[in-house]
Amino acid sequence: MIAQTTRELTYVAAVTEALRQEMRRDPRVFLIGENIAIGEGSFNATPGMLKEFGPERVLDTPISEAGFFGAAVGAAMTGLKPVVELMFADFMAVTMDQILNQAAKLRYMSGGKIKVPLVVRTAWGGGISAASQHSQSLISIVTHIPGLKCVVPSTPYDAKGLLISAIRQDDPLFFFEHKFLYGVKGPVPEEEYAIPIGKADIKRPGNDVTVVAIGRMVNLALEAASQLEKAGTSVEVLDPRTLSPLDDGAILASVKKTGRLVVVDESHPRCSVATDIVALVATRGLEYLDAPVRMVTGGHTPVPFSPVLEGAYLPSTERIVAAVNEIA
Numbered sequence: 217m218i219a220q221t222t223r224e225l226t227y228v229a230a231v232t233e234a235l236r237q238e239m240r241r242d243p244r245v246f247l248i249g250e251n252i253a254i255g256e257g258s259f260n261a262t263p264g265m266l267k268e269f270g271p272e273r274v275l276d277t278p279i280s281e282a283g284f285f286g287a288a289v290g291a292a293m294t295g296l297k298p299v300v301e302l303m304f305a306d307f308m309a310v311t312m313d314q315i316l317n318q319a320a321k322l323r324y325m326s327g328g329k330i331k332v333p334l335v336v337r338t339a340w341g342g343g344i345s346a347a348s349q350h351s352q353s354l355i356s357i358v359t360h361i362p363g364l365k366c367v368v369p370s371t372p373y374d375a376k377g378l379l380i381s382a383i384r385q386d387d388p389l390f391f392f393e394h395k396f397l398y399g400v401k402g403p404v405p406e407e408e409y410a411i412p413i414g415k416a417d418i419k420r421p422g423n424d425v426t427v428v429a430i431g432r433m434v435n436l437a438l439e440a441a442s443q444l445e446k447a448g449t450s451v452e453v454l455d456p457r458t459l460s461p462l463d464d465g466a467i468l469a470s471v472k473k474t475g476r477l478v479v480v481d482e483s484h485p486r487c488s489v490a491t492d493i494v495a496l497v498a499t500r501g502l503e504y505l506d507a508p509v510r511m512v513t514g515g516h517t518p519v520p521f522s523p524v525l526e527g528a529y530l531p532s533t534e535r536i537v538a539a540v541n542e543i544a
Contacts, residue, residue: 220405228398230372231261231337234379235299237408239269242297245383246273248284249301258303259339259398281307285314289388292334293322297383304350305340305392308357319388320363331386335379341432341482342530343396348518351526353483355430358390359460359492365389366460367413370434372402374457377411385413394432416463418470422452425540426470428493429453429480433512433531437480440536449544459489467493468501475506478539480531485513507543512536 225233239245246269251258253266253276266274277284281302288298302308308315315336322330342351358366365387369375375393382389419434420441429437434455441451454470456462471477477497481490490511497509512531520526 220407220409222403222405224401225372225404226398227372227375227393227400227402228259228261230376230404231379231393232263233404234376234383235262236265236268238380238383239265239273241408242383244295245297245299246275246291247299247301248275248277248288250277250279250303252276252301257301259393259395261301261337281310282314285311288334289314289319289332292319292332292388293330297333297335299335299337299383302336302338305338305354306349306352308338308354315364315388316361320361323387324363332388333386334388335382335391336389337379337391337393339395340392341394341396342514342519342526343432345521345523345526346395347521351519353481353514355392355459356483356488356492359462359489363388364460365413365458366392367458368392368394368431369457370394370397370419370429370431370455372400372404374411374417374455376404377409378413378457380408381410381413384410392431396432397435400435411457413458414461414463415458416454416456416466418452418466419455420451420453422450422474424450424474425476425478425544426452426454426467426474427478427480427536427540428467428470429455430459430489431482433480433482436531436533437536439533440540443533443537444540444544449540451540462492462496464496464500467496468504471497471501472504475504476543477505478510478512478536478543480512480536482514482531484516485511486516488513510539510543512539
């Protein structure tokens, strides 16, 4: 077995490395999106790509998400592997026919004859005062649609390994990159590695309370767990990593061990991934619970622009600690 060379990379650099390695490995992979070639991506995820791979594999597009999503769906149907950069997840609103009615359903409606190996990379979430139309969490919309996969990495290591797996699979997949995490550093192997889609990860083992956290919320949950440990409460932090498919077994096993559950999701509280996970435990693991379930979510309002209001809107370490203390 060859030892891996691990070094510290930022989250966005891990994404870049995964893209570059997969493009070198598979000539069918190409990038398409606004300002990704000459501009090297809205969050600098595609530096040097145009120079290395040329304009036929790194395509700048007009500001027309509906147009280039349609082109990407068609390319995927012919056997190519497009990786679309959607500047902000909020803009998926103008792509819904191509995604909801076409990409998500073609494999099913063709009896498996047509595959759509399409990956959509997109920045999501609040925390940088980008206001209501550039800060939303729309992950629950993607998880609701059969035929779409949804991946939400929380660390640089997971970002690289999950993106490699995403590009190699044959279904339309949304890869949500939290914009607040782009500058976060962590250990990342230099070599190629693939993390299985649909497998959760225990970021911190514990015995008293399970905290299921999504995306950037994993970082806050780990901070809360450290604080709670000093007070004598052992918190297990579980990161689903992929929301569709969801690792039901890992969540239920953790709750069975701890007997208590807090779900942290910066989405709105109604019809969110948090409510889906709560429903999972209520219907398949109710006998495991020794206390009521708690959710820590964003507010049921548009995301505020004001930093003060946005701070009140978003989940925080303090709110997670309070939720755990209510049931521990």
